[in-house]
Amino acid sequence: MTGFTRVLTVLLGTAALLRGENPRLLDGGTLELDRWRGTLSAFTSQWHTLQPASAKQVFDLQEKESGQLQRYRLNLPGAAPGTLTLALNPTADGGGEFSGKAKFDRPSAIRFLCLQSALLISQYGGTAFEADGKLIRFPEEFNGEEIISRKLKRLRLPTRNGEILFEGDFFLRIQDGRKWDGASYGMRLGFVPHSGTEIGKAEITFRLRSGKAGAFGPPLGSIVRPAYVAAPGEQWKPFTYHRNVEKGSALDFSARLDAPAGKYGPVIAGPDGRFVFRDRPETPVRFYGANFVGDSQLPNRKQAEELADRLAAFGFNAVRIHHHDNEIYDRGGRNPSRIDPERADRLDYFLACLKKRGIYYTTDIYVSRRNIPAAELGTAGAIATPAEYKALFYVDDAVYADWERWAAAFLTRVNPHTGLALKDDPALITLSLVNEGNPASWWNRTPRAAKLYNAAFKKWQADHPQGSFAEFLSGLAVGRYRQMEKFLRGLGCRVLLTDQNFQNGIALAADRSHYDFVDNHAYWDHPRFAEKPWQLPVLPNQINALKSRPGVPGRLFPTRLFGKGFTVSEFDYANPNRYRAAGPALMAGYAAFQGWDGLFPFAYAHSLNAVTNPGNTRGFFDIATDPVKAFSQRIGAQLFLAGGIRPAERAFAAVVTEPFRKGGEAEAPESFCDLGFLARIGVAVTPDAHEGVGALIDIGAGTPPSGRAVPVFRSSEKLIPDLIAAGQLPQECYDAAAGRFTSPDGQLELNRRDRTLRITAPGAEVLTLGPKQQLSGRRLSVDNRDAFAVFALLPVDAERIDDAHRLVLMHLTNTQASGMKFGNDKLDRLESWGRTPFLARRNTARVSLRLPGGGWEFHALDTAGKRIARIPAQAQPDGSLRLEIDNFRHPEAVFAYELIRE
Structure with a gap:
C-alpha cells in the first residue's frame, strides 16, 4: 500500500470507497463520482473516438498508481508524440483535485482532448445544469445539436444521489445526441486549449465533489428513474420459442427456393448493372439472407443439415459468410495454406448443404484475421488487430502481399463436398475484397500507419499540388482495387467484385465507380456502449425508424450508382429497440422499389452456441436469439424476393x-x-x-x-x-x-408523423401502426388497440395473395427475455439480457380481410408453425371477414395465424 492510499483510507473510510461516494480514477483514464463517468478521449479527423481501453497504441500506459495516477506516452494520429498524465488527489471534504496534463514534442493540431461522458436523455431531459452561475436546461425535445460550448470555471451537474460540483479551468461542450439518432447528451470536459490550433501543451484542472440535491446552488432536478425488469404480467406473456418450424407448415417458405444454387450459371451484371444469371440473362435476380459470424458457420454435419433446413424455411435464398477468415486461420502454422483443414471442412460442408437447398452465398476475402506473426508478414512486422491490418493495407506492400497469399489459398482450395473451388462455384454470387476497409476510416487508427500515410501524402502532393487528402486516399483505394482485381482475374475468379462497403460519403462515388457493383452497410439503433466496448450496459435510442429523417434505408439511397448493381450486405434494426419488428419490411419494401439486388440482415448468429442453445437470449443483432427478428425477417424475405413490388x-x-x-x-x-x-x-x-x-x-x-x-x-x-x-x-x-x-403506384406509403407504413403488393401486404390507429391495404385492414405492431399477410402456396389457398397472417409486437433489465422504464439503458422464457408484448386488434372467393378457416399457430386453436371469423355485409385477435388468448403467445381456403 502506498502512503497516498493509506492517507486516502484515513480521510474517506473504506466503506465510503466501496459505496463509490468519492471520486475515483479508474483504469482506462476514467474519472468516476456518484455514477457519473468521464473517460479520457480524443478524436480522429473523422471523429472516431480514441480511448485508452480500445486504443492502447495511442494511449501507451507507462505508469499507474491505483486510484491516483496514470501516465501515458501519447501517440495521437496527426500529432507529434507526447506525454499525458492524469492525477487525482483527495481533499478533506470527500472530493478530489483532478488534473490532466498533455505535452507534445512539438506543437500539433489536435481534435478535442477531453473527458467524455454520456448523459441519458431519459434521465436528464428536463433537468438543468449550472454553467458559471447560469442555469441551462437539458432540452426534452431536440432543438439543435449544441447545448453549450465554451470555457468554464464552475459546473454543477445532477447525479444519482444529488449533484456534482466542478470548479477549475476547463472547456465544456454538451451536445444533443438525437442529431445522430442517439439516446444521450454527449458531455465533454475539454483540455485547454481544447482543439484545432497548434498546441504544444494542454491542461485541465478542476476540483470536484458531490453533495445532496441543492447542496451547491439552486435545485437542478432529479435524474433518478426506477429500474425496469421484464416479467410476466398484464403486458407480457411467456412463450416457447422454437428455432425450427414444422416442415410444410405455414411458416415454412422453403418451397420458394429453386435448388440447387448455381443451376443457371454464375451471377453476372446485366446491361443496366442489375444482377442476372448467365444462363437466364433476361430475368433480374434478387438475393435475401442472413450473415453468419464467428463459429456460427462451423457446425458439425448434423447441425449443418438442420441449420440449412432452418434457413430454407425462412425463404432465404442467400447467406453471407463473414469473419470466416479468422475462424479458419491456422495459427499453428501447420498447413502451408495457413487454413485449418478441420475447421475449413466444417465450413465447406455447411456451404454444400446450403447449395443443395438453393441457397447462394457471398463473402469477403479479408475481414478480421488477426494475430498474424511477423514471420508471415515480412517487413510489415506482426499485426495483432483488424484495425492495424486495414490501416496498413493501402500503404504497405508486405500487407498487400499477405492478402494475395490468403486470397489464393481461400479461393482455389477445392471444397470436397461440392467438387469445386470457391472461385469456380456458381453459387458464389459476389466477393467483397476488404470488409469495411475504407482507408479514410482507418489511415490514422495507429501511429505507425498515420506516419506512413502522411509521408506518402507529402510525396503525392509533389505531383498534385492542388490535390486534397481525400483525393489522395481515393487514389490509394482505386490503385489497390485494380491490383486486387487483376490478381483475382489471374486466378480465374470471375465473380462480381466490390470494395469499401461502408459509409455514405459523396466522395466514395469516385472509388465505387470502378467496382462491378456497389455494396454498403446500414444499422438502426446500433449499440452505443455506456462503459466498455461490446459490453453491457448499452444505450439504445428507442427511436422508431418510421419517424426518422433520413433514417434507414433513407441514408443509403444516394449511395447507389446508376448503371451498377447495388447490395446491402449488412443491415439491422438492433435489439433491444422496441420498434425493430418494422425494420425488415421497411428495408425490403423500399429496396425492391429502388430495384436493388441483394439484402443481407446482420446476422443470423455470432456463435454456434446462439445457433444451438435454446437458452441463449443474448445479442443485439442475432436472429437466432430474437423471436421478433425470426418472424420479421420472413416478412422481409417475402417482400424483397416475391412480393411483386415494382x-x-x-x-x-x-x-x-x-x-x-x-x-x-x-x-x-x-x-x-x-x-x-x-x-x-x-x-x-x-x-x-x-x-x-x-x-x-x-x-x-x-x-x-x-x-x-x-x-x-x-x-x-x-x-x-x-x-x-x-x-x-x-x-x-x-x-x-x-x-x-x-409511391406513385400506391404500393408503398410511409407517414413519418403518424409513424405508419403501408405496403400493398400482389405478393404481400404489410401494415405497421401504433396503438389506437387504423390502417388499410387492399386485402388487409387493421384497427389496432394496445401496442405498436406489424401485421403482414403473405401467401404460403403461391406467388400472389389472390392465387393462394394458404396464407399466413403475422402479428408482431415486441419480445423481451424474462429478467431483461433496463436502467429505467424508457428502456434506454440495457443492463442485463435476461433468460428464457421469452416474453411477448400484449396487443389486441380487429382485423378485416377481403380474401379471394371461397370459404376460409383460421388457425392460431405456435412459433413452430403448429396449429394450436381454430379462430372464429365473422362474415361482414361487404363480403369481408372480421377477426378479433388477441395474442394472449391462448396458452402460448401467438405471432401468426394460418388461413386456409376451404
Whole structure:
C-alpha cells in the first residue's frame, strides 16, 4: 500500500470507497463520482473516438498508481508524440483535485482532448445544469445539436444521489445526441486549449465533489428513474420459442427456393448493372439472407443439415459468410495454406448443404484475421488487430502481399463436398475484397500507419499540388482495387467484385465507380456502449425508424450508382429497440422499389452456441436469439424476393462529376434522400450517365452537363415540391406537413408523423401502426388497440395473395427475455439480457380481410408453425371477414395465424 492510499483510507473510510461516494480514477483514464463517468478521449479527423481501453497504441500506459495516477506516452494520429498524465488527489471534504496534463514534442493540431461522458436523455431531459452561475436546461425535445460550448470555471451537474460540483479551468461542450439518432447528451470536459490550433501543451484542472440535491446552488432536478425488469404480467406473456418450424407448415417458405444454387450459371451484371444469371440473362435476380459470424458457420454435419433446413424455411435464398477468415486461420502454422483443414471442412460442408437447398452465398476475402506473426508478414512486422491490418493495407506492400497469399489459398482450395473451388462455384454470387476497409476510416487508427500515410501524402502532393487528402486516399483505394482485381482475374475468379462497403460519403462515388457493383452497410439503433466496448450496459435510442429523417434505408439511397448493381450486405434494426419488428419490411419494401439486388440482415448468429442453445437470449443483432427478428425477417424475405413490388418508374440522378468538391466526408442532403421514398435515386459520376432518368439533381458535387438533355433541379427543402410542380411526380404523392410519402403506384406509403407504413403488393401486404390507429391495404385492414405492431399477410402456396389457398397472417409486437433489465422504464439503458422464457408484448386488434372467393378457416399457430386453436371469423355485409385477435388468448403467445381456403 502506498502512503497516498493509506492517507486516502484515513480521510474517506473504506466503506465510503466501496459505496463509490468519492471520486475515483479508474483504469482506462476514467474519472468516476456518484455514477457519473468521464473517460479520457480524443478524436480522429473523422471523429472516431480514441480511448485508452480500445486504443492502447495511442494511449501507451507507462505508469499507474491505483486510484491516483496514470501516465501515458501519447501517440495521437496527426500529432507529434507526447506525454499525458492524469492525477487525482483527495481533499478533506470527500472530493478530489483532478488534473490532466498533455505535452507534445512539438506543437500539433489536435481534435478535442477531453473527458467524455454520456448523459441519458431519459434521465436528464428536463433537468438543468449550472454553467458559471447560469442555469441551462437539458432540452426534452431536440432543438439543435449544441447545448453549450465554451470555457468554464464552475459546473454543477445532477447525479444519482444529488449533484456534482466542478470548479477549475476547463472547456465544456454538451451536445444533443438525437442529431445522430442517439439516446444521450454527449458531455465533454475539454483540455485547454481544447482543439484545432497548434498546441504544444494542454491542461485541465478542476476540483470536484458531490453533495445532496441543492447542496451547491439552486435545485437542478432529479435524474433518478426506477429500474425496469421484464416479467410476466398484464403486458407480457411467456412463450416457447422454437428455432425450427414444422416442415410444410405455414411458416415454412422453403418451397420458394429453386435448388440447387448455381443451376443457371454464375451471377453476372446485366446491361443496366442489375444482377442476372448467365444462363437466364433476361430475368433480374434478387438475393435475401442472413450473415453468419464467428463459429456460427462451423457446425458439425448434423447441425449443418438442420441449420440449412432452418434457413430454407425462412425463404432465404442467400447467406453471407463473414469473419470466416479468422475462424479458419491456422495459427499453428501447420498447413502451408495457413487454413485449418478441420475447421475449413466444417465450413465447406455447411456451404454444400446450403447449395443443395438453393441457397447462394457471398463473402469477403479479408475481414478480421488477426494475430498474424511477423514471420508471415515480412517487413510489415506482426499485426495483432483488424484495425492495424486495414490501416496498413493501402500503404504497405508486405500487407498487400499477405492478402494475395490468403486470397489464393481461400479461393482455389477445392471444397470436397461440392467438387469445386470457391472461385469456380456458381453459387458464389459476389466477393467483397476488404470488409469495411475504407482507408479514410482507418489511415490514422495507429501511429505507425498515420506516419506512413502522411509521408506518402507529402510525396503525392509533389505531383498534385492542388490535390486534397481525400483525393489522395481515393487514389490509394482505386490503385489497390485494380491490383486486387487483376490478381483475382489471374486466378480465374470471375465473380462480381466490390470494395469499401461502408459509409455514405459523396466522395466514395469516385472509388465505387470502378467496382462491378456497389455494396454498403446500414444499422438502426446500433449499440452505443455506456462503459466498455461490446459490453453491457448499452444505450439504445428507442427511436422508431418510421419517424426518422433520413433514417434507414433513407441514408443509403444516394449511395447507389446508376448503371451498377447495388447490395446491402449488412443491415439491422438492433435489439433491444422496441420498434425493430418494422425494420425488415421497411428495408425490403423500399429496396425492391429502388430495384436493388441483394439484402443481407446482420446476422443470423455470432456463435454456434446462439445457433444451438435454446437458452441463449443474448445479442443485439442475432436472429437466432430474437423471436421478433425470426418472424420479421420472413416478412422481409417475402417482400424483397416475391412480393411483386415494382421498381419505381421515375428515376432521378444526383450529379457527382466532382465528388471531392464538398470534401471527403460530405453526404447527400436529406432532401435528396427523401426523394428515394418516391422514386429510384442514385448518383451519376459521368456527364453521360443520366440515360433513363427524368431529371438531374444538383447536390453541389458537380456541374450539370451543358445542353441539358434533361431538366436540372437544385436539391433544397423544396426539391420534391419543385419536381411535383414540374410534373415529374404526381401531385398526391407527398404531404410535407404529415411527412407522408406515397409511391406513385400506391404500393408503398410511409407517414413519418403518424409513424405508419403501408405496403400493398400482389405478393404481400404489410401494415405497421401504433396503438389506437387504423390502417388499410387492399386485402388487409387493421384497427389496432394496445401496442405498436406489424401485421403482414403473405401467401404460403403461391406467388400472389389472390392465387393462394394458404396464407399466413403475422402479428408482431415486441419480445423481451424474462429478467431483461433496463436502467429505467424508457428502456434506454440495457443492463442485463435476461433468460428464457421469452416474453411477448400484449396487443389486441380487429382485423378485416377481403380474401379471394371461397370459404376460409383460421388457425392460431405456435412459433413452430403448429396449429394450436381454430379462430372464429365473422362474415361482414361487404363480403369481408372480421377477426378479433388477441395474442394472449391462448396458452402460448401467438405471432401468426394460418388461413386456409376451404
